[in-house]
Amino acid sequence: MASSTKDALASALKQMMSVKPIEKITVKDLVELCGVNRQTFYYHFDDVYDLLEWVFEQDANRVLPKEVVYEHWREDVMIFFEYLYDNSAFAMNVYNSSNRLYMLRYLKTRLQSCITSFAVIVSEGRNVDRQDFDFVVEFYANGIIGLISQWMDRGMQLPKVVTRERFLRVLDNSIENMLERFQLN
Numbered sequence: 791m792a793s794s795t796k797d798a799l800a801s802a803l804k805q806m807m808s809v810k811p812i813e814k815i816t817v818k819d820l821v822e823l824c825g826v827n828r829q830t831f832y833y834h835f836d837d838v839y840d841l842l843e844w845v846f847e848q849d850a851n852r853v854l855p856k857e858v859v860y861e862h863w864r865e866d867v868m869i870f871f872e873y874l875y876d877n878s879a880f881a882m883n884v885y886n887s888s889n890r891l892y893m894l895r896y897l898k899t900r901l902q903s904c905i906t907s908f909a910v911i912v913s914e915g916r917n918v919d920r921q922d923f924d925f926v927v928e929f930y931a932n933g934i935i936g937l938i939s940q941w942m943d944r945g946m947q948l949p950k951v952v953t954r955e956r957f958l959r960v961l962d963n964s965i966e967n968m969l970e971r972f973q974l975n
Contacts (some may be wrong), residue, residue, distance in 0.1 A: 796834050798824045800845045803838070807883045812842060842889060846896065849877065854900050857907030864958050866904060870897065870938065878946055885942045894935055902931040905965070912966045922972035930965060 802823040806815045815838055821831050835841040853873045858866040874881040884893045905927045913923065937957070941948055 795824075795826060795830060796844070798826070799831060799834065799841055800848065803841055803845055804880055808879045812838065812883050812887045812889070839889060842884065842887075843892060845880075846884060846893060849873070849880075850896065850900065854897075855904055856900070858904040860908065860911045863908055864961075867934070867958075867961065868954065870901065870934070871941070874938065874942070875946060882942065882946070894939065897938065898931050898935045901934055902927055905930050909965055909969060913969045916969055917974040918969050918972050919974060923969070926965065926968045926972065929968070930961075 799820055802820045803815065805823065806819055817828055817831050817838060820838070820841070821828055831841075835844065850873070853869065855866045855869055881893075884890070909923060909927055937952070
């Protein structure tokens with residue numbers, strides 16, 4: 791029952807976020823929409839922002855990859871953009887709230903995990919110092935998060951010069967090449 795109550799509150803939050811900013815959504819709004827009482831809400835969550843974090847993590851854990859598979863890395867990377875685009879009202883509401891940094895940190899952590907899994911594969915047979923390896927992963931995670939931030943700052947519209955094909959072309963073999971530059975002799 792607890793899981794279905796949490797899911798109902800999550801659904802109510804998403805529904806409310808499609809019509810008003812997170813800062814304007816109250817616990818009262820959510821419990822009325824769900825047909826539960828305030829005590830039930832506070833049994834599961836501290837406040838609306840706690841629920842927001844839970845919703846974001848549940849969605850992300852369900853949809854976003856935890857690692858990148860070498861054979862289809864392009865699709866794995868693009869899932870991040872597709873998730874945000876498919877949930878644009880929710881994502882833009884979070885992005886334009888005080889929880890922006892939480893969302894970006896969470897996405898960066900997920901991206902770092904994905905990039906690390908990919909970098910481990912492409913660094914096989916290369917003698918790369920762990921600090922250099924971590925630097926390369928951090929570099930790419932920050933680059934992608936920067937692009938996501940720019941994209942969201944522009945209302946999920948990319949400049950004409952930034953296309954999916956160009957983005958993927960920049961990434962193609964770049965991690966391999968960067969790790970090769972850091973290879974120890």
